Amino acid sequence: MAEQDIYVGDSAVFTAIGENEGVIERIQARRSLLVRPPVANIEQVVIVCSLREPPLPLHFLDRLLVLAESRRLLAAICVNKIDLPGENSLQQLDIYKKAGYSVIEASARTGHGISYLYRQLCNKISVFAGQSGTGKSSLINCLQKDVKQKTGSISAKRKVGRHTTRQVSLIPLACGGYVADTPGFSRIALTDIESSELDRCFPEFLPYLQNCRFNSCRHVDEPGCAVKDAVRQETIAPTRYINYLSFYKTIKEQERRKK
Numbered sequence: 001m002a003e004q005d006i007y008v009g010d011s012a013v014f015t016a017i018g019e020n021e022g023v024i025e026r027i028q029a030r031r032s033l034l035v036r037p038p039v040a041n042i043e044q045v046v047i048v049c050s051l052r053e054p055p056l057p058l059h060f061l062d063r064l065l066v067l068a069e070s071r072r073l074l075a076a077i078c079v080n081k082i083d084l085p086g087e088n089s090l091q092q093l094d095i096y097k098k099a100g101y102s103v104i105e106a107s108a109r110t111g112h113g114i115s116y117l118y119r120q121l122c123n124k125i126s127v128f129a130g131q132s133g134t135g136k137s138s139l140i141n142c143l144q145k146d147v148k149q150k151t152g153s154i155s156a157k158r159k160v161g162r163h164t165t166r167q168v169s170l171i172p173l174a175c176g177g178y179v180a181d182t183p184g185f186s187r188i189a190l191t192d193i194e195s196s197e198l199d200r201c202f203p204e205f206l207p208y209l210q211n212c213r214f215n216s217c218r219h220v221d222e223p224g225c226a227v228k229d230a231v232r233q234e235t236i237a238p239t240r241y242i243n244y245l246s247f248y249k250t251i252k253e254q255e256r257r258k259k
């Protein structure tokens with residue numbers, strides 16, 4: 001078996017040789033596989049973000065959510081560093097609460113929200129995803145005091161965290177479950193998502209999809225579109241719809257190039 005075929009989180013059948021060694025015979029069928037970050041059998045993606053250091057680009061958050069939805073994974077948002085003054089920017093996350101996502105406010109520095117985050121992680125295999133420097137490793141240190149993930153500092157000038165988590169590691173939690181720390185990343189490709197499936201990756205669109213005039217409505221410029229009506233009435237947040245359109249265009253373009 002080629003080494004690159006094995007991912008963190010894989011469940012392996014192996015033959016023990018000696019006390020701490022074994023030979024992997026095969027990898028069990030995977031429940032899920034993410035390539036970026038590279039980790040298998042994940043059930044939940046927790047998107048760790050901060051509001052100011054670094055600031056939160058909503059299109060990036062939406063991209064991660066779409067990726068999680070398209071893989072049928074649970075998704076939650078953890079806003080870290082709430083000890084820092086964030087002005088009113090937390091309000092911009094209300095649209096995600098309304099869409100049905102857990103939004104957990106936390107501070108790895110003060111310990112605020114950590115027990116709530118802990119409960120969200122118990123008995124599940126989760127991955128922490130998000131930009132570099134948002135505090136993923138720091139939160140994991142809080143969650144599991146005896147492991148020390150290397151944390152980095154943010155360069156004052158660029159407000160960008162240094163990459164210190166070089167690889168994915170799967171950390172067991174005392175309450176059952178695992179959490180994977182990942183290196184920060186700021187770009188995510190929307191691969192393996194079909195343009196016709198994209199609307200289902202926005203949970204707050206779901207109640208409207210049956211009401212579009214055309215079955216094949218993609219909510220772009222079709223007449224009688226219930227999704228667009230909901231955007232006009234702001235029951236669907238305009239920023240979410242704008243990002244839907246932008247992702248739709250990207251995916252459509254990819255599909256055209258493949259033909």
Ligand SMILES: Nc1nc2c(ncn2[C@@H]2O[C@H](COP(=O)(O)OP(=O)(O)O)[C@@H](O)[C@H]2O)c(=O)[nH]1
Pocket residue numbers: 080081082083084106107108109110131132133134135136137138139150151152153154161162164165184
């Ligand atoms: N003020 C504040 N700083 C934090 C908090 N959590 C992490 N940091 C800092 O943010 C920087 C990046 O943290 P790190 O855990 O390495 O982020 P990662 O790249 O997402 O793993 C470090 O300097 C941490 O000390 C927090 O809750 N509040």
Ligand SMILES: [Mg+2]
Pocket residue numbers: 136137138150151152164165181182183184
């Ligand atoms: Mg880290």
Ligand SMILES: [Zn+2]
Pocket residue numbers: 212213217218219220222224225226227228
């Ligand atoms: Zn529509």
